[in-house]
Amino acid sequence: MNDQQTTRIQTETQSTDLEVAREFLAEAYAGQRWSADQTRQTFSFRYTAVGDQAMTLRTIRFDGHLDGVMTPSEDFVVQWTNKGRGTITTDSATIEMEHGRPQLWPQQGAAFSYDDYDQRIVQINRTALETVAGERGIDAGNLQLDHTVRPDDRALQVWRSSVQLISHTVMDRHASPLLQAEMGRLGALALLELYPVASAALPDELLLPKNSHIRLAVEYVHEHAHLPITTNDLAQVSNLSLRALQHAFRRLFQLSPNAYIRRVRLDRVRDALLAGDPATTSIGEVAKQWGFAHAGRFSAAYAEQHGEYPRDTLRRA
Incomplete structure (x- = not known):
């Protein structure tokens, strides 16, 4: 791993000026049409970022209203709120944030609206994620993750325990560059467990609404091919009976x-x-x-x- 990837990043800023906070965040995230207003709470703002070029952990506390548009990003960003209200809106859906539940930011960009929120962010560099994906046999070319998937309990447990370890290690100012790099790798692995790779190799027919259940099973296979998988697993993931699962695979792929x-x-x-x-x-x-x-x-x-x-x-x- 090169020197650039192991250079430590550590930033902290706070303010009680609404406009200063808005400008700082809009510049930090290359946002568009960001606006901020005061709510019933006394305004305050705090931002921290720690990590390296491969992965950063960030926190934002914004006691006020903030909305705007995030432009497409090459990085992969998982964020969750611990308080307040938040929504993310794409061309096809609106996602309501649930406290403590991670949500992958849409890579094509999205509008957002937050009120009096406390937010945690894990941002992973594309190159770092593609390297780990390639080692797992996943085609890393133009890697895309499916932000619309709702992670299951097992994936959430892996993610939360990984983030806890990463946070404890990365926050240590005395952690070696090698240990920081290993934490970046752990973050990438946990992210690949949390959200499936959106495979461009899947047949167009899978995108039809009538095939949405079987698409979940197919994406699960591509994401978890390195793990033991049974037809019962696929039936559970797709919410289909074993007979319906078998029939759908035969119809679409001429395979069991x-x-x-x-x-x-x-x-x-x-x-x-x-x-x-x-x-x-x-x-x-x-x-x-x-x-x-x-x-x-x-x-x-x-x-x-x-x-x-x-x-x-x-x-x-």
Whole structure:
């Protein structure tokens, strides 16, 4: 990791001047048409940011009303409020903030409105997230996360425990650059568990309203292919019966759910082999990493799907 990524960031400012606070935030977040008004509370403002170029933790306390428009961002921003009221509005939906519940900021930009709020923010650099995603076999090109997904309880637990550890470590002024970098990596991993990657490779038909349930299952497969997945998991995620799930996969992909999972994992194996070093990469180890323990059956399935044997793919790496 280069020196720029490990340079420590630490900023703190506060004010009782409404216009000073508005201008500071509008400049810090490259906002448009930001306006601020006083509410019944006595106005006060406090902002902190700590971290490095890969990830920063930020807090905003704004005792007043603030609204405006956030322009599209390359970074990934997860934010939640601990008090006050907040809404985020895109072209397609309005999201009401729930206290303590993280919400991924829409990368295409959005309008917002907040009142008397206390906000926590985790901002992760795109390059940092793409690096971790690539290591997990996720195609990192033009990586997009689906902000419309409501994270489940397991993902929320992973996120909250990770943020607690990250916050404790990053706030320590004596933490080494290496430890800061590891916290950035942990933040990226937790974010990939919290929100699924919006895959551009999914068929257009999945975008139709009638297929919204099966799309949840497909996105779950692409996001969690590195973990044990069962058809029961997919049925639960998509809120479908096992029979309806099987029928939908057959209709859309001419495959069973288990065969679809295997196809995705074989794609991940191919990506790993193409990114590997022929002199040091073990095909067997890569196959085991993606759940293929029997070398003969793996090699035959790989050849059937990709038109060549794994060793041929690795030679072209």
